[in-house]
Amino acid sequence: MSNQQTHYRTCNLCEAMCGLEIKHDGEKILTIKGDKKDIFSEGHICPKATALQDLHEDPDRLRTPMERTENGWKEISWPEALDKAAAGIQKVQKQHGKNALGIYIGNPNAHNLGGILTMHEVLGAMKTHNRFSAVSVDHLPHLIVAHHLFGHQLRIAVPDINHTQHMLIIGANPIASNGSIMTVANVKQKLKDIQKRGGKVVVIDPRHTETAKVADQHHFIRPGSDILMLLAMLNEIYAQGFNVKSHASELTPEFDKIKNLATQYTAEKVAPITGISAQEIKTLVKEFCEAPSSVCYGRMGVSVQEFGLLSQYLIMLINLVTGRLDTQGGVMFSKPAVDIIKNSGRGNLGHRRSRLKDLPNFHGEFPVSAMSEEMLTPGDGQIKGFFTMAGNPVLSTPNGKKLEGALENLDFMVCVDYYLNETTRHANIILPPVSPLEREHYDLTYHGVAVHNSAKYAPALFEKQPNAKHDWEIFIELAKRLDKKPKLKTRISRSLTSWFGPSFLLNAGLKTGNYKGLSLKKLKKSPHGIDLGPLEPQLPNALKTKDKKIHLNIDFYQADLKRVAQRFNLEETAAHNDILLIGRRHLRSNNSWLHNSKRLVKGKSRCTLMLHPDLAREQSIEQGDLVKVTSRVGSIEVEAEITNEIMPGVVSIPHGWGHNRQGTRQTIANDHAGVSVNDITDEQFIDELSGNAAVNGVPVVLVNAMPKHILQQRMEKEDEPEVAMA
Ligand SMILES: Nc1nc2c(c(=O)[nH]1)N[C@H]1C(S)=C(S)[C@@H](COP(=O)(O)OP(=O)(O)OC[C@H]3O[C@@H](n4cnc5c(=O)[nH]c(N)nc54)[C@H](O)[C@@H]3O)O[C@H]1N2
Ligand SMILES: Nc1nc2c(c(=O)[nH]1)N[C@H]1C(S)=C(S)[C@@H](COP(=O)(O)OP(=O)(O)OC[C@H]3O[C@@H](n4cnc5c(=O)[nH]c(N)nc54)[C@H](O)[C@@H]3O)O[C@H]1N2
Ligand code: SF4
Ligand SMILES: [Mo]
Numbered sequence: 123m124s125n126q127q128t129h130y131r132t133c134n135l136c137e138a139m140c141g142l143e144i145k146h147d148g149e150k151i152l153t154i155k156g157d158k159k160d161i162f163s164e165g166h167i168c169p170k171a172t173a174l175q176d177l178h179e180d181p182d183r184l185r186t187p188m189e190r191t192e193n194g195w196k197e198i199s200w201p202e203a204l205d206k207a208a209a210g211i212q213k214v215q216k217q218h219g220k221n222a223l224g225i226y227i228g229n230p231n232a233h234n235l236g237g238i239l240t241m242h243e244v245l246g247a248m249k250t251h252n253r254f255s256a257v258s259v260d261h262l263p264h265l266i267v268a269h270h271l272f273g274h275q276l277r278i279a280v281p282d283i284n285h286t287q288h289m290l291i292i293g294a295n296p297i298a299s300n301g302s303i304m305t306v307a308n309v310k311q312k313l314k315d316i317q318k319r320g321g322k323v324v325v326i327d328p329r330h331t332e333t334a335k336v337a338d339q340h341h342f343i344r345p346g347s348d349i350l351m352l353l354a355m356l357n358e359i360y361a362q363g364f365n366v367k368s369h370a371s372e373l374t375p376e377f378d379k380i381k382n383l384a385t386q387y388t389a390e391k392v393a394p395i396t397g398i399s400a401q402e403i404k405t406l407v408k409e410f411c412e413a414p415s416s417v418c419y420g421r422m423g424v425s426v427q428e429f430g431l432l433s434q435y436l437i438m439l440i441n442l443v444t445g446r447l448d449t450q451g452g453v454m455f456s457k458p459a460v461d462i463i464k465n466s467g468r469g470n471l472g473h474r475r476s477r478l479k480d481l482p483n484f485h486g487e488f489p490v491s492a493m494s495e496e497m498l499t500p501g502d503g504q505i506k507g508f509f510t511m512a513g514n515p516v517l518s519t520p521n522g523k524k525l526e527g528a529l530e531n532l533d534f535m536v537c538v539d540y541y542l543n544e545t546t547r548h549a550n551i552i553l554p555p556v557s558p559l560e561r562e563h564y565d566l567t568y569h570g571v572a573v574h575n576s577a578k579y580a581p582a583l584f585e586k587q588p589n590a591k592h593d594w595e596i597f598i599e600l601a602k603r604l605d606k607k608p609k610l611k612t613r614i615s616r617s618l619t620s621w622f623g624p625s626f627l628l629n630a631g632l633k634t635g636n637y638k639g640l641s642l643k644k645l646k647k648s649p650h651g652i653d654l655g656p657l658e659p660q661l662p663n664a665l666k667t668k669d670k671k672i673h674l675n676i677d678f679y680q681a682d683l684k685r686v687a688q689r690f691n692l693e694e695t696a697a698h699n700d701i702l703l704i705g706r707r708h709l710r711s712n713n714s715w716l717h718n719s720k721r722l723v724k725g726k727s728r729c730t731l732m733l734h735p736d737l738a739r740e741q742s743i744e745q746g747d748l749v750k751v752t753s754r755v756g757s758i759e760v761e762a763e764i765t766n767e768i769m770p771g772v773v774s775i776p777h778g779w780g781h782n783r784q785g786t787r788q789t790i791a792n793d794h795a796g797v798s799v800n801d802i803t804d805e806q807f808i809d810e811l812s813g814n815a816a817v818n819g820v821p822v823v824l825v826n827a828m829p830k831h832i833l834q835q836r837m838e839k840e841d842e843p844e845v846a847m848a
Contacts, residue, residue: 130157130649131580133171134233134558135712137568138300138307140167141578141650142174144559149584151175159650162576163307168300169710169722176719177557178584182787183540184554185590195542200591200599207551208603210534211248214507217533220249224493224505227255228513229713232567233558236594236624237512239566243616244511244597247605251474251486252496252505258489259519259815263425263434264303266471266484266812270675271438273666275469275485276462279438279453280304280571281417282657283312286451287321288413290406292348292437293423293818297332298707302421305572310336312573322409326351326398327423328704329732329774330767341406342769345702346819347396348420349429349686352436353387355407356380359443362404364411368445373662376674380439383676384683391692397769411444415451422705427819428689431812432682442672448664454657455664458569459577459640460631468666477503481813489813490519491805497528507534511593516544517714517780520803520815521755526783538596541715542787544780544798555593560586564628564645578651579628579642594624682811699771700821701737703753705799706774714778717791729779729796730763733824734770738762746830751775752823753802759827760797773822775799 129144141160145152154172158165177183187203188195198206214222225248231237245253257265265275272279281289281304294302296309306312313323313336323337326348334340343351359365360381371377389400398406410416418440424433438447446452472482476492478499483489488496493515497505508529516522516529522544529535529548537546540554564579586592591599598616601608608616618626629642637654645652662670710722717723731749733741743749747762751773760775768774780798781791800817807816828836 126152129580129583130160131563131583132565132578133167133174134563134565135170135173135716136300137302137305137571138168138309139163139305139565139568139572140171140307142167142171144583146583151178157650160578161651161653162572162574162578166308166311170712170716173716173719173722174559176721177716178559180718182718182789183557184542184552185587187554188542188552190550200589203551203553204596204599204603207536207553208600210550211507211509211536211604214534215250218504218506219502221252221503222506223248223250224252224254224497224508225250226490226493226508226510226513226515227253228511228515228518229256229260230512230715233565234512234593235562235564235566235628236592237597239624239627240594240597240619241511243601243612244604246612247601248509252503253487254490254493255487256490256513256518257487258491258813259426259817260422261303261425262484262812262814263431263809265469266431267434267438269469269471270678271672272664273468273668273673274463276466276570277455277664277666278303278571279441279447279455280573280657281419282451282454283309283316283417283573284656286316286415286417287319288324288410288416289313289316289321290324290326290410290416290418291333291337292326292418292420293425294419294421295327295331295333295707297336298709299421303571304419305568313337321413324406324409328769328772329706341398341402344395344397344769345704345772346427346429346816347392347690348424348427349433349436350387350392350690351396351398351403352433352440353384354389354392354403356383356436356440356443357385357387358389358404358407359411359440362407362411364407365443366445368447368449369659370442370447370661370672371445373665373670374442374672374674376676379674379676380443383439383680386692394694395690395692415449416444416446417441417452418446419453423818426815426817428807428809428816429686430809430814430816432679432686435679448659448661450659455660456570456572456657457575457636457654457660458572459637459654460566460569460628460635462566462570463666465631477501481808484813489808489815490515491808491813491815493519494521494525494528494805497532506532508532509536510545511538514543514545514714517778517798517800520800520807520817521805522780522798522800523756524805538593541718543715544783544786547783547785553591553596555596556586556590559583560590561592562623562625574656575654576651577632577640577645577654578648579645580649581646594619685810701824702772703751703799703802703820703822704772704774704818706732706776708776711776711778717779717781717794718788720790723790723794727761727794727796729760729776731760732763732765732768732774734768734772735764735766736770737773738764741824741826743824743826744830746833747826748828748833750825750827751802752825753804753820754806755804756802758797758799758801773824777817
């Protein structure tokens with residue numbers, strides 16, 4: 123007899139916070155659809171949502187702790203695993219000092235309520251300065267700009283996409299990524315709505331992306347040259363007299379200094395290098411400024427490249443001097459129910475510098491680009507033990523090959539992860555948490571950068587198995603073992619969390635948060651979420667600087683212009699000829715870890731090298747040929763996809779593939795392996811100002827490794843081709 127039930131929750135896979143309606147019969151999932159009544163997403167979902175079922179049911183997903191032994195992997199009990207994990211970490215730290223333990227925090231932690239609320243327990247107990255995370259191949263520049271200007275790393279301004287009349291999108295592809303540092307569901311519709319209201323969408327990207335296809339205008343830009351375009355735009359704003367005073371500028375003591383920041387970067391001078399003509403840059407500025415409202419927004423393409431921080435700074439300056447900061451339709455601050463800003467550190471840049479590369483840390487984390495070298499280079503402070511939580515840095519961070527070698531040589535490694543994958547296969551102990559459907563959810567992170575204020579809580583859909591642990595339970599159990607003499611306050615908070623689960627912390631956050639009268643009880647009564655209204659101007663209250671002013675720190679940023687001058691010669695009349703590598707995302711992927719879902723990976727290989735027909739001709743490459751792509755650090759071989767979608771002189775390979783490593787346990791991903799672009803991204807290619815990795819704009823050389831017809835013959839002959847084809 124069927125006993126169909128309906129469960130509502132928010133999808134935790136990407137930043138878009140889509141409401142899901144899950145029909146199930148006991149433990150059996152029947153359907154996963156968009157929740158039409160969800161007040162934030164109104165029924166929108168993407169194909170990844172169904173992967174939550176695949177993930178939950180995946181026989182490859184680890185359900186028991188694992189120990190690597192001489193005879194291979196062995197299942198062990200939780201008490202044994204936790205004891206061994208703690209003992210191994212303690213041994214490393216005892217022998218080589220506290221900092222001999224490295225920690226890597228991966229992206230899915232940000233989508234994990236219990237994880238966020240308890241991570242400090244385990245980090246605190248480990249007491250190492252050698253901490254890294256995916257932030258430094260991602261949005262580190264956003265955090266630093268927010269920290270400097272607004273006084274807190276999480277006081278991030280987001281595009282008011284629901285009200286803007288003009289959206290300038292630089293290096294972001296929200297239609298594939300579903301939006302980032304801009305939590306918005308159904309972004310395609312939101313962009314179309316801008317057009318319906320008579321507004322405009324303009325995209326600047328070296329590829330004619332899915333987003334560019336919807337936009338009114340698209341300009342190709344030479345990778346890594348955005349900073350020049352942005353400087354020229356800033357100068358044009360003044361030249362055309364569009365700079366305005368606003369309530370935000372009144373709060374900015376250094377406002378008048380912006381005008382002369384870098385006046386030599388005129389549209390004419392930067393045009394040949396960027397590939398966007400002077401006239402086009404002038405028109406971009408004119409249209410942006412003449413629109414009744416407008417917003418300039420940049421993501422991965424401008425953040426994770428050589429001038430990531432300076433570019434994000436310029437984007438903020440452009441919004442500020444045109445009066446678009448904290449105004450409707452411009453960049454605004456979200457007002458989440460739980461005030462995460464009140465409850466977390468404001469960020470601190472350069473408090474420490476990395477041992478070898480002398481890179482600044484931010485908020486206690488060193489740039490991930492420094493990680494492998496810190497493991498490989500002997501001396502005081504060398505990383506000998508490693509702890510990862512929800513991360514796959516072998517596939518996700520620059521020069522994954524080098525990292526792989528470093529992991530092999532560690533004394534001890536523990537991973538909190540539910541897959542035996544490219545990173546965790548190096549662990550001594552793997553501690554697997556429950557699946558996302560077995561835990562409660564409230565989006566602490568992404569309500570904080572949402573384009574509309576709301577709050578929603580969902581209980582776990584399925585009760586976890588008796589022999590299973592949440593991420594937060596693992597963290598607390600490890601913390602207890604590592605830190606045997608905690609302070610009374612810590613002991614109490616650990617005990618309460620262990621008893622009541624993280625929702626008791628969430629409830630406290632709601633009750634002391636930004637809206638009176640909210641509580642967990644109230645949220646539980648509203649399974650489709652509670653609407654808390656559109657974004658509203660919040661300056662000066664939103665500022666977390668002590669004097670309630672916006673601090674431009676102009677000297678700090680201006681100093682970085684030296685690097686720009688060294689990198690680009692304005693007297694040149696044409697761009698360099700280097701072939702530059704960029705990344706891309708696909709709607710059916712999620713970084714490196716959803717490739718074990720058949721529904722998501724089926725069909726034609728997506729791990730291809732996109733290149734323009736002109737470049738292909740120059741390099742004697744034809745459609746489907748296998749191309750050897752070489753950078754300073756190594757080579758990969760990948761199938762050519764010749765397309766007008768990408769600008770000449772640029773090639774694109776998506777990240778997160780390369781599931782052909784030996785000894786992993788992801789059957790479907792193995793069958794659709796692809797190659798890892800991060801085997802050729804360069805850990806020495808960074809944004810020196812922030813330490814952020816530069817995975818976009820990596821110079822590469824192409825060689826035709828094998829024409830398509832030979833490749834096909836080979837593949838027919840061999841069951842297991844030598845080259846990784848998905
Ligand atoms: N489907 C899917 N969704 C995801 C993810 C995923 O892996 N798959 N990942 C999630 C995560 S962790 C994040 S951080 C977000 C990222 O979200 P987005 O930043 O929107 O995603 P990307 O596709 O990386 O977009 C970057 C764009 O920058 C362009 N680009 C590359 N180099 C340059 C350059 O030098 N200048 C300019 N102007 N453009 C450049 C690329 O062509 C690309 O279109 O997506 C999230 N959502
Ligand atoms: N070349 C290139 N490289 C990139 C990017 C790019 O655009 N180009 N994008 C970068 C970006 S934006 C990001 S965010 C990073 C992502 O980098 P990472 O965060 O290191 O890697 P992911 O691929 O997201 O791997 C997540 C891991 O967490 C595990 N996992 C998933 N959910 C959970 C959970 O709930 N609990 C636990 N304990 N484990 C879980 C998965 O099994 C997987 O092993 O990649 C970066 N790397
Ligand atoms: S867009 Fe993101 S949040 Fe929405 S269903 Fe897809 S993966 Fe989930
Ligand atoms: Mo990310």
